[in-house]
Amino acid sequence: MKLTALISAVLLSIIPTFAVAGDDPTLYFITPQDGDVVSSEFTIQFGLRDMGVAPAGVEKDNTGHHHLLIDVDTLPPMDAPLPKSDQVRHFGGGQTETSLSLPPGKHTLQLVLGNYAHIPHKAPVISKKITITVK
Ligand SMILES: [Cu+2]
Numbered sequence: 001m002k003l004t005a006l007i008s009a010v011l012l013s014i015i016p017t018f019a020v021a022g023d024d025p026t027l028y029f030i031t032p033q034d035g036d037v038v039s040s041e042f043t044i045q046f047g048l049r050d051m052g053v054a055p056a057g058v059e060k061d062n063t064g065h066h067h068l069l070i071d072v073d074t075l076p077p078m079d080a081p082l083p084k085s086d087q088v089r090h091f092g093g094g095q096t097e098t099s100l101s102l103p104p105g106k107h108t109l110q111l112v113l114g115n116y117a118h119i120p121h122k123a124p125v126i127s128k129k130i131t132i133t134v135k
Contacts, residue, residue: 025051025062027111027127034130040104042134044068045097046111051125056092057116064113064121066091068098071107075126081118090118102134 030045032038046066054063067082068089069075076082084090091098111127114120 023050025049025113025125027113027125029109029111029127029130032109032130032132034128035132036130037133037135039135041099041101043097043099044109046091046095048096048113048125051113053094053096054116055094056090056114056118059116064115064125065094065118066096067112067114067118068100069108069110069112069129070100070102072110075110075112078120078124082112082114082120084118090114092118104134106131106133108132 026047026049028047028049030047032042032044046068048066052060052063053065054060056065068091070087070089072087076088082088082090089098108129108131110129112120113125120126
């Protein structure tokens with residue numbers, strides 16, 4: 001009985017660790033960073049931890065491709081393919097960086113990972129929204 005309790009306690013303390021290990025994907029900007037001042041043409045690098053990048057059309061668990069949201073105030077629906085526009089750019093080739101030209105002033109940038117069919121994952125993988133100033 002005592003042993004059973006001990007085993008249960010050990011299992012309970014181990015299981016949650018296993019359940020979350022490698023299961024906490026993080027999407028972020030390597031560059032630019034929040035608050036940066038950039039020139040009119042600048043490079044953006046996408047960072048992703050705990051998931052992989054795969055081109056659109058390639059169905060593989062725990063992968064997706066990047067979508068860059070430019071000056072988007074309200075996130076698009078997370079249960080449908082992301083729209084394609086100047087403000088929502090798809091990197092379906094599996095690119096992890098791009099070069100962008102924006103008019104002078106403040107702009108917001110945000111990343112959303114989409115699966116092979118451009119649909120965000122069940123627990124959507126979204127970066128923090130950053131604000132940059134274009135000179
Ligand atoms: Cu896409």
